[in-house]
Amino acid sequence: MNLPSGFVDTAAAALPLHVIDRARTPQWRDDLDASAQAWLVANAFDASPGTAIVLPGDGGRPAAALLAIGDALDPFSYAHAPHVLPAQDWALAHDMPDAEHTALLLGWGLGSYRFNRYRTPQREPARLQAKALTSEVRDVLAACVRVRDLVNTPTQHMGPDELERAACEIGEAHGARIRVVSGEDLLEHNFPAIHAVGRASHRAPRLIRLDWGDAANPHIAIVGKGVCFDTGGLNIKTGDGMRNMKKDMGGAAHAIALAELLMAQRLPLRITLLVPAVENAVGPDALRPGEVIATRAGVHVEVDNTDAEGRIILADALTHAAEDVPALLIDFATLTGAARVALGPDLPALYANDEARAAALLHAGLEVRDPLWRMPLWRPYWRYLTSNVADFANSGPSRMAGSITAALYLERFVPAGQPWLHMDTYAWNDADRPGRPVGGEAQGLRAVFAMLKAFAAGAR
Numbered sequence: 001m002n003l004p005s006g007f008v009d010t011a012a013a014a015l016p017l018h019v020i021d022r023a024r025t026p027q028w029r030d031d032l033d034a035s036a037q038a039w040l041v042a043n044a045f046d047a048s049p050g051t052a053i054v055l056p057g058d059g060g061r062p063a064a065a066l067l068a069i070g071d072a073l074d075p076f077s078y079a080h081a082p083h084v085l086p087a088q089d090w091a092l093a094h095d096m097p098d099a100e101h102t103a104l105l106l107g108w109g110l111g112s113y114r115f116n117r118y119r120t121p122q123r124e125p126a127r128l129q130a131k132a133l134t135s136e137v138r139d140v141l142a143a144c145v146r147v148r149d150l151v152n153t154p155t156q157h158m159g160p161d162e163l164e165r166a167a168c169e170i171g172e173a174h175g176a177r178i179r180v181v182s183g184e185d186l187l188e189h190n191f192p193a194i195h196a197v198g199r200a201s202h203r204a205p206r207l208i209r210l211d212w213g214d215a216a217n218p219h220i221a222i223v224g225k226g227v228c229f230d231t232g233g234l235n236i237k238t239g240d241g242m243r244n245m246k247k248d249m250g251g252a253a254h255a256i257a258l259a260e261l262l263m264a265q266r267l268p269l270r271i272t273l274l275v276p277a278v279e280n281a282v283g284p285d286a287l288r289p290g291e292v293i294a295t296r297a298g299v300h301v302e303v304d305n306t307d308a309e310g311r312i313i314l315a316d317a318l319t320h321a322a323e324d325v326p327a328l329l330i331d332f333a334t335l336t337g338a339a340r341v342a343l344g345p346d347l348p349a350l351y352a353n354d355e356a357r358a359a360a361l362l363h364a365g366l367e368v369r370d371p372l373w374r375m376p377l378w379r380p381y382w383r384y385l386t387s388n389v390a391d392f393a394n395s396g397p398s399r400m401a402g403s404i405t406a407a408l409y410l411e412r413f414v415p416a417g418q419p420w421l422h423m424d425t426y427a428w429n430d431a432d433r434p435g436r437p438v439g440g441e442a443q444g445l446r447a448v449f450a451m452l453k454a455f456a457a458g459a460r
Contacts, residue, residue, distance in 0.1 A: 004141050006082045006112025007130035011089035014129055016064045017081075018093045019104065021072060022047040028066075049077065050434060052084045062086055064093070072100045074369040078107030079435020082125035091129040103369070105133055109141040111435040115152040136265060140449065143261040144442040150253035151427055151440025155229040155246045159203045160277035163226055163249060167256050167275060171210040174263035176271075182206035191276075192294040193301070193316045197309045198278030200286035203228070205278040207317065212263050213270035218328075218459045220262075220269050220452065221321035224255025225310045225333035226277035233280050233287055233306030247440060248310070250427025251333035252277065254445055258332075261449055267456045274321050276313040280306070292390045296320060297413050302390035304397075310335050311409045312394055318413040318420075328357060328455075329420045330448065331410070338402025339424040342375070348425035348444045349375045351407040357419050364454065365447035372423065372444050375403060382408050423448075 003009065020028040028047060029037060036055050045053045049070030057063025065085055069077040096104065105128075112125035150158065150166065164180055171178045183204040186195040191207055198205025208226075227248040231237060237245070252275045259273040287293070291303045293312070296319040301312065310333055321329055339349040350372040352358035358374060365371045381401045385408065387393040394409065403424055414420045425443045429436045 003130055003133070004109045004112070004138065004145070006108050006125040006127055007133060008089050008127040009130060011091070011127070011129060014089040014091035015062060016093035017067060017085075017090040017128070018064065019067050019069060019078070019096065020047050021069055022049075024072075050080050052081060054086065062088075065090065071369065073103050075103045075107035075110055076369070076435045078104045079111030081128075082108055082112040083123070083434075085126040087124045087126050089127045089129065101132060102134075102137060105130070105137050106141060107435060109137075110144060113145060113148060114437060115148065115439055117153065139261050139264040140446060142264070143257040143445060143449070146257040146260060147250070147253045147427070147442035147445060148440040150256065151247045151250050153246070155279075158246065158249070159228045159279060160198070160206055160226070161203060163228060163252060163275065163277045164206060164208050167208050167210060167273070170256065170260045170263075171212070174212060174260070176210040176212035176263065179209045180206055190296050191316045191320070193296065194276045194278060194313045196287055196291075196293045197280055197313050200233070200283035201279035201281035203279050205276070207320070208273075208275040208277055210259060210273040211271070212259070214268070215270055217268045217270045218456070219272065219324060219326040221272045221274065221324065221326040221329045222255045222259055223274045223314065223317045223321055223329070223331040224252035225249070225314055225331070225335065226252030226275045227310055227313070228277060228279050230280045230307070230309065231282050233309060234282060235289060235305050235307045236282060237307060244428065247428050248334050249277070250425060250440065251310075251331070251335070253427065253440065254332035254423075254425065254442065257442065258445055258448060261445075262452065265453075267453060268459070269452065269456050272321060272324060272326065274317045276317045278309075278313055280309045295413070299391040299412070302387040302393040304387075304393040304395040308395040308406070311406050314410055315413045318410060322413075322415050322418050325418070327419065329414065329418055330423075331421070332423050332425060332444070334427050335424040336403045336406045338406075339375075340426055342403060343373050345426045345428065345430055346443070347371060347373045348423045349373060349403055350444075351375055351377055351411075351422040351424070352420065353377065353411065353414065354419040354421075357421055360454065361421060361447060361451045364450035365444070368446045368450045370444060370446040370450075372447060375407070377407055377411060378404055379408065381405050385409060
């Protein structure tokens, strides 16, 4: 397996890297010689978290470096290193506890990432010796990179066809069974809501399904919203609102990457991946406000707003996933701007109908420093989705509780008693931060993997 960006197997000329934590190791400066201490004073280096400094050696060449961190278990504490240190080989100068070393490796890999498909990188990242890079760390890094790459790829190269191809390549690599229903066949196979949203595009809508694992293992169904571009439909978005809508398949990117990670780690689970992939386009056959559409669940939905399309396609996918009665149904979706207003860009909103599963996921998120925030399925707000002509509407006139009402809408397609977790995620970084370059981002992925890893171990 090729090493991730930012790592090297061995390097005889690697320079020593010292990871320091001002709060836990106040004597860090005392361990250096007088010349190095004078250099730190001259540069006013005080080991503030997120900083680094190169110590000079003979002839003006670097001799070593100090990497200052905060939370030692947070990968992003280390993520500034690859692009602030000189682009050469580095080796850890001291031992670290296993959990902290894992965080260092993950953070280094995430900090090394740049999306360079269409441009030449300005510089290569610094490289860290990777002798302790386990298969799990490699696979988790690969999953995070998969999300970022899928989301960052422009729509002309990441439409429903390309999303299908990416999922199928992953499935074939791991021996998964693959089935795709597309175009008019969606109607024949009773996926009318997916068809209704995607019918206006020249790119055929589809439902992508992958199945993997032993039937004797606990069954996990993973669903991801795959709106490859969202114009808003006839309720068209503004220019600003449409600018980054290539990312509206961020839920699908998470679902695909999670399935790949679970298969790569060969967890004792049976996995079903479902991705409804569409483009919400404006055209002669575009979905119109006021239309009533059928769903796989047998209920009819009035279209109040064509820009609330993600929940429409997820309805058919969730209904289909629940037909197999999985032990757990998980969905990822870039579903609402309201979730971002409530929680900002970094915290995915978690909705759940199962207290134990929700608690396990929240705990896992805190453990691996990939947090989520629980939001309520406050069912009195169902009144905001009332329709006078259909069973209910996909949206309503009120701007209140937008993320909650979207989750309530999805819950109507999850049978009673079916454990379900829904993540309303941004999947995007608006601004450059260490380890978080502008663009696509994996949010909640590491948390869900950690939760499922523990679940699989407990189910044996």
